[in-house]
Amino acid sequence: MSKMHISTMVNGQPEEALCEPHQSLLDVLRDEMGLTGTKEGCGTGDCGACTVQLDGRLVCSCLVLGAEADGKEVTTIEGIANPDGLHVVQQKFLEHAALQCGICTPGFIVAAKALLDKDPDPDETTIRYWLAGNLCRCTGYDKIIRAVQDAAAELAQSS
Amino acid sequence: MAEALDLKAIGTRPIRPDGVEKVTGRANFGADMVLPGMIHAKVLRSPHAHARIKSVDVSRAAAMDGVYAAISGKDMPVEGANDLGINILARDKALYHGHAVAAVAARTPALAESALDLISVEYEELKPVLSIDEAIADGATLVNENMYTNGDRSQPPSNVAAMQTIERGDVEKGFAEADVVVENEYRVPTAHQGYIEPHACIASINEAGRATIWCCTQGQFDVRSMTAGVLNKKVSDIKVIPSEIGGGFGGKTTIYLEPVAVKLSELSGRPVKMVMSREEVFRATGPTSATLCRVKVGAKNDGTVTAATAWLAYEAGAFPGAPVGPGCMSVLAPYDLENLRIEGRDVLVNKPKVAAYRAPGAPQSMHAMECTMDDVARKIGMDPLDLRLKNAADEGTVAPYGPKFPAIGLVECLKAAKEHPNYLSKPADGVGRGVAVGFWFNIGMQSSAEVRIAENGAVTIMEGSPDIGGSRASMCLMASETLGVPYETINAHVGDTEATGFCNVTGGSRTTFATGLAVVQACEDIIAQCKERAALTWDLDVEQVDWQDGQAVPKPGVNADVSPLSLADIAGSAGRTGGPLLGRASLNAQGPGASFSVNWTDVEVDRDTGKVDVLAFTAVQDAGRAIHPAYVEGQMQGGAVQGLGWALNEEYIYDQNGVMENAGFLDYRVPVASDMPMIDCQIIEVPNPSHRYGVRGVGETPIVAPLAATSNAVRDALGFRINDLPLSPPRVLAALEENA
Numbered sequence: 001m002s003k004m005h006i007s008t009m010v011n012g013q014p015e016e017a018l019c020e021p022h023q024s025l026l027d028v029l030r031d032e033m034g035l036t037g038t039k040e041g042c043g044t045g046d047c048g049a050c051t052v053q054l055d056g057r058l059v060c061s062c063l064v065l066g067a068e069a070d071g072k073e074v075t076t077i078e079g080i081a082n083p084d085g086l087h088v089v090q091q092k093f094l095e096h097a098a099l100q101c102g103i104c105t106p107g108f109i110v111a112a113k114a115l116l117d118k119d120p121d122p123d124e125t126t127i128r129y130w131l132a133g134n135l136c137r138c139t140g141y142d143k144i145i146r147a148v149q150d151a152a153a154e155l156a157q158s159s
Numbered sequence: 160m161a162e163a164l165d166l167k168a169i170g171t172r173p174i175r176p177d178g179v180e181k182v183t184g185r186a187n188f189g190a191d192m193v194l195p196g197m198i199h200a201k202v203l204r205s206p207h208a209h210a211r212i213k214s215v216d217v218s219r220a221a222a223m224d225g226v227y228a229a230i231s232g233k234d235m236p237v238e239g240a241n242d243l244g245i246n247i248l249a250r251d252k253a254l255y256h257g258h259a260v261a262a263v264a265a266r267t268p269a270l271a272e273s274a275l276d277l278i279s280v281e282y283e284e285l286k287p288v289l290s291i292d293e294a295i296a297d298g299a300t301l302v303n304e305n306m307y308t309n310g311d312r313s314q315p316p317s318n319v320a321a322m323q324t325i326e327r328g329d330v331e332k333g334f335a336e337a338d339v340v341v342e343n344e345y346r347v348p349t350a351h352q353g354y355i356e357p358h359a360c361i362a363s364i365n366e367a368g369r370a371t372i373w374c375c376t377q378g379q380f381d382v383r384s385m386t387a388g389v390l391n392k393k394v395s396d397i398k399v400i401p402s403e404i405g406g407g408f409g410g411k412t413t414i415y416l417e418p419v420a421v422k423l424s425e426l427s428g429r430p431v432k433m434v435m436s437r438e439e440v441f442r443a444t445g446p447t448s449a450t451l452c453r454v455k456v457g458a459k460n461d462g463t464v465t466a467a468t469a470w471l472a473y474e475a476g477a478f479p480g481a482p483v484g485p486g487c488m489s490v491l492a493p494y495d496l497e498n499l500r501i502e503g504r505d506v507l508v509n510k511p512k513v514a515a516y517r518a519p520g521a522p523q524s525m526h527a528m529e530c531t532m533d534d535v536a537r538k539i540g541m542d543p544l545d546l547r548l549k550n551a552a553d554e555g556t557v558a559p560y561g562p563k564f565p566a567i568g569l570v571e572c573l574k575a576a577k578e579h580p581n582y583l584s585k586p587a588d589g590v591g592r593g594v595a596v597g598f599w600f601n602i603g604m605q606s607s608a609e610v611r612i613a614e615n616g617a618v619t620i621m622e623g624s625p626d627i628g629g630s631r632a633s634m635c636l637m638a639s640e641t642l643g644v645p646y647e648t649i650n651a652h653v654g655d656t657e658a659t660g661f662c663n664v665t666g667g668s669r670t671t672f673a674t675g676l677a678v679v680q681a682c683e684d685i686i687a688q689c690k691e692r693a694a695l696t697w698d699l700d701v702e703q704v705d706w707q708d709g710q711a712v713p714k715p716g717v718n719a720d721v722s723p724l725s726l727a728d729i730a731g732s733a734g735r736t737g738g739p740l741l742g743r744a745s746l747n748a749q750g751p752g753a754s755f756s757v758n759w760t761d762v763e764v765d766r767d768t769g770k771v772d773v774l775a776f777t778a779v780q781d782a783g784r785a786i787h788p789a790y791v792e793g794q795m796q797g798g799a800v801q802g803l804g805w806a807l808n809e810e811y812i813y814d815q816n817g818v819m820e821n822a823g824f825l826d827y828r829v830p831v832a833s834d835m836p837m838i839d840c841q842i843i844e845v846p847n848p849s850h851r852y853g854v855r856g857v858g859e860t861p862i863v864a865p866l867a868a869t870s871n872a873v874r875d876a877l878g879f880r881i882n883d884l885p886l887s888p889p890r891v892l893a894a895l896e897e898n899a
Contacts, residue, residue: 020269036191037184039405041355042437046824049355077184090182094174097789100628100797102181103188103356103405125833132833135824137353137406138628139793140800141832 011079028066048134077106100138189359189375205253208817254477257442320479333466333498337457356405378664409515482520529867568781568845591876597864602667603748607660616727623662643709668856680744750849769892783855798861
């Protein structure tokens, strides 16, 4: 089977890759583009460690074919910080000790940023349901929720 | 250790030194490593839970285009065919569904996967042994025909690999003195650690027989020795480089892939990468024991427990080694008892070999005990905390397993719980509340640390404990406290097996205690050297120099007209005073100090669906001294939620052939954010006299009490007890119908 050529925008930069038709977007990001910040925890869309944004929509990149990303925009964890420094969600994860092992963290941060982009003032229940597709086995979620709440508060103050 | 310490760094909550790497996706975990020329390997696994392997033929797979090597168990050295080696690659029998039988290395993972189809295995199916009841029944099929209980060959072979008993006093007399006796039987199902990162490694071996392994592990030195054993190599021929680790909870204290990857690298001449799928993680790694526990407690009407017995049987999987020993040792540990008897059995079944899981063995046995205690409290009409206080172990109590407890914090935790606003506020109508106590021994063991001072005074800690939950931050805080220099000037590195001195695993809640102690001592070594350098510079005797707030100063009364010398001053001129500053310590840490906890939870049960909602959860635990309180709370919260998952939903569901039917996160349902409330924490500090700053390990105790606390809360809500776990909707609904 011959490889497919795809052209995408990844974190604002044009990226091209050759991929197998069966290769997931996750594998293309990790293996063909060297963007290993996006993690694989299950490969079946249950854990959210591979969460990225595809044309602004949150997806499990393990459930999207690489070929489907052709002509689309992808945002990964590597695209969350900016030249001025960390995004406020990243900073709050650090301040609140919202990570222990850190393997789920990229997926949580991409998902949490997407939530705050859409809903700058979510209540606790909204945050918990928005992040219900991201598994964390270390923290019990408490400090993750507080980090997102604090990030929302800080964004509200600075806007 | 009663004197108050004037602490500056310890007890603060700075950002972890590896934090930025981990929130930006830069940190490299097990599957993130790549090497030039790397190929990929996949494993063929047994479709049967119990079968004789009559033949394995990998030749067709090996001949496929793009395949570099293919192996089965017979390609591995016979000297390495111990339990670990046979678990990694089956020899003459497949012992559980998912047991590795052969492996293929190919240019891509997909090619390796498709080559597995070309391997022919001839099996003779055998009857699988799938439960403790089946395994210990007369005439049971044997998982291992050569297994004799406790090695006693005067008896016929058995599925009971080992039995043990702990006894004290006269339990019959104790029960006779009791006003109430409660006896019950409890089953806890197989559960998995559920770390989010699947096992992964890369191995590369050269023509001189020197192997390098990159992998995610809780202990690089254990990977080295275990891999050496299975491959019949010298430990000095293997270098292990630990990646960042995406959770372990005990499940990454052993190996599954590394010897296979080394063997395939040897045959192919290429670096070989192996990454497990989530399904493989469930089917072939880690779970902890399913258990059957019978507990009997006798008490007087004033709450005094007069006798307690526990009969514990733990599934080991297909190889001996269930954590029934610690299950026995912990089951009655919170209590000061005159009369007790504990019996444990390590039982073989055709399921994956169990691995350590956070406080291995304690959650299951203590679930049984703490549920029984709850029933005793109800029978005599006593507050469940008061019943525990009446019988609580304290300093000087002889633990059921032998030693006298040094300073411990159970009584302090119970008293704090009684005064806690979350306990003082009574649950609303229809809401059930359950209380339970948790305990874990903690361990010490061997650690090494080096502290290196750069020419600008910056501090680098080199240690051997993989950082699984923020331990680098704790090391830096203890170094900051000891040296008297700012936390921000310190960094901590986890070294490979050749970069750092020997270190036992990150496990047993030992890292902050034991490796922390090594870091403290290495810093004290630096201070001693700095005093010598200052004395030399000032032309004083070293006894005339003190170390205060990160500076060398003349001792009070010493007549010297000199300015203090900072760590940076001394390091900057170290070339003139004897060379670089390098502090070292290695130790076998003694006196880890047990950690006790008290948990309570409020739950609501939906009587139409059987769903249990957790409304509130509070954890009180003795940390000895919380070095970085946010990461101590993190252990308490994470352990609580892991325990709640086990209590409410998590279980391996097997079909009649021993095939796990829920080998994925969709059906093996771990708690998600929307299932859980905030987890309130109160840290108690009863300092451990064996640690410079009073640390006792905190990582494992938190998972112990939530099982019984949840069961007791559901009991409170329903008005009747459900003995077995999980308290999943189908089980609760069935119990509601039965009790209607």
